[in-house]
Amino acid sequence: MRTIVFSVLMFCAFQTFAQTYTVQTVPNTKLINNSYVSDPDNLLKPETVDAINRELKSLEDSTTAQVAVVMLKSIGSADNVEFAQELFDTWKIGRSSNDNGLLILYVEDQRTIRFHTGDGMEAVLPDARCKQIQRDYMVPRFKDGDVDAGMLDGVQRTAAIVLDPQHSEDVIGASEPQEADYAGFAIFFSAVYGILFLITFLVKWTSHKFRDSKERARYSYPKQSLTKRVWLITYGLIPALIVFAYSFMDDDSFAMALAFFSLYFYFIGTLAWRLVRVQGVINELLSKQKYFEVADIIKGSQVYWFFIGLIFPIPFFIYFFIHLYRKRFYRNYPRNCNACGEAMRKLGEREDDSYLSESAQMEEKLKAGDYDVWLCSGCGATEMWFYKNSWSKYEECPKCRTLAMYTKSTRTLRSATYSSSGEGERTKLCKFCQHTAVSTYSIPRLEMSTSSSSSSSSSSGGSWGGGSSSGGGASSSW
Numbered sequence: 001m002r003t004i005v006f007s008v009l010m011f012c013a014f015q016t017f018a019q020t021y022t023v024q025t026v027p028n029t030k031l032i033n034n035s036y037v038s039d040p041d042n043l044l045k046p047e048t049v050d051a052i053n054r055e056l057k058s059l060e061d062s063t064t065a066q067v068a069v070v071m072l073k074s075i076g077s078a079d080n081v082e083f084a085q086e087l088f089d090t091w092k093i094g095r096s097s098n099d100n101g102l103l104i105l106y107v108e109d110q111r112t113i114r115f116h117t118g119d120g121m122e123a124v125l126p127d128a129r130c131k132q133i134q135r136d137y138m139v140p141r142f143k144d145g146d147v148d149a150g151m152l153d154g155v156q157r158t159a160a161i162v163l164d165p166q167h168s169e170d171v172i173g174a175s176e177p178q179e180a181d182y183a184g185f186a187i188f189f190s191a192v193y194g195i196l197f198l199i200t201f202l203v204k205w206t207s208h209k210f211r212d213s214k215e216r217a218r219y220s221y222p223k224q225s226l227t228k229r230v231w232l233i234t235y236g237l238i239p240a241l242i243v244f245a246y247s248f249m250d251d252d253s254f255a256m257a258l259a260f261f262s263l264y265f266y267f268i269g270t271l272a273w274r275l276v277r278v279q280g281v282i283n284e285l286l287s288k289q290k291y292f293e294v295a296d297i298i299k300g301s302q303v304y305w306f307f308i309g310l311i312f313p314i315p316f317f318i319y320f321f322i323h324l325y326r327k328r329f330y331r332n333y334p335r336n337c338n339a340c341g342e343a344m345r346k347l348g349e350r351e352d353d354s355y356l357s358e359s360a361q362m363e364e365k366l367k368a369g370d371y372d373v374w375l376c377s378g379c380g381a382t383e384m385w386f387y388k389n390s391w392s393k394y395e396e397c398p399k400c401r402t403l404a405m406y407t408k409s410t411r412t413l414r415s416a417t418y419s420s421s422g423e424g425e426r427t428k429l430c431k432f433c434q435h436t437a438v439s440t441y442s443i444p445r446l447e448m449s450t451s452s453s454s455s456s457s458s459s460s461g462g463s464w465g466g467g468s469s470s471g472g473g474a475s476s477s478w
């Protein structure tokens, strides 16, 4: 980037010495710094250039019409009309669909001002009107030697005419249908989805989450996961086929809409299928009266369904609340005593304290988790279930096994530098047994900031819109 800016600066500097311009040597400032004014010889004051740029920027924003202002000391013996036409063709000013471009060319040594209009501008700025603007607003000031006032007045007058609502259709043209491009959609979708697909596949593969994985992760329920082959077909092949299938349609925007809805409903289908598989596992556990496991499965997928609810609000935003309800429902699901078969009752938070160890009470107090105590009405047996709070900062104490250990303090032993990593010391304390554990950790080496430190004044270039001209316009000399 810096090289480009540098060469552009060199180019401009060089141009100030070579005062005769050809079409190829006029700096195309629209591409360089998105300026509508190309004034390599500084014939205008910077504030005039700024004012013209503001005017023309707001003109393009509201009408899409593009006006280029080119101020040159000399074009040698070249004819200003031919020069303007050639420059217009080279830069392609104005939108290609309706050629709403205008080139205003000022040549100092020829003492001429030329308005060169794109085909779509001729209705708004017929040659006579161009001539009138030049005669009334520009030439008198040029004669007085006030180039700045003449250019600014002329540009403002021109912009006012183009902005006139009664010309809007001429300038903007019949509203252009959005150019739908199915290939672009397919490439964009494939890129975004492909990355997500690859990441998900690698994560599942390395953590053995596929049903046919040889080392399945523990505590998972095989029936709710898919084999690697079925997963690849479901999330890879079929979406790809859907996107591919619509590429044969003639109407791109219709194909895009259909592909979008097909994919949307297809993925909703895959999610519904997942719910069905999970429900199968839940039903199996329910038949074995494993209510804790059921609540645990539902709790484990809570974050997953939250995000699905955000991506597919219809219908999964609503499902998320059902999910939360189901978690509570199965946690409190009526159950019978393993020993005598009588109904059990879940004790309230105060009531269950007498059945909990001090360590468990501490865990509840620290909100590291929640104990449910169920009491049998027949034989007085109790069952206890622990629901860990996954957001808790407490971890298990290696000494007393209570979830009561937290990081009390950290301090830096040796700061990291650009050449070496540092070292820190972490002190953990168990709130239950007061056990203290001190460990060291390393602080990564500092890295040089990679963000570019180029000057803040750098600006990105724009572009002309691809418009063409058949040579309409007017010139004035003085």
Ligand SMILES: [Zn+2]
Residues within 6 Å of the ligand: 337, 338, 339, 340, 341, 342, 376, 377, 378, 379, 380, 381
């Ligand atoms: Zn019992």
Ligand SMILES: [Zn+2]
Residues within 6 Å of the ligand: 397, 398, 399, 400, 401, 402, 404, 430, 431, 432, 433, 434, 435
């Ligand atoms: Zn402890």
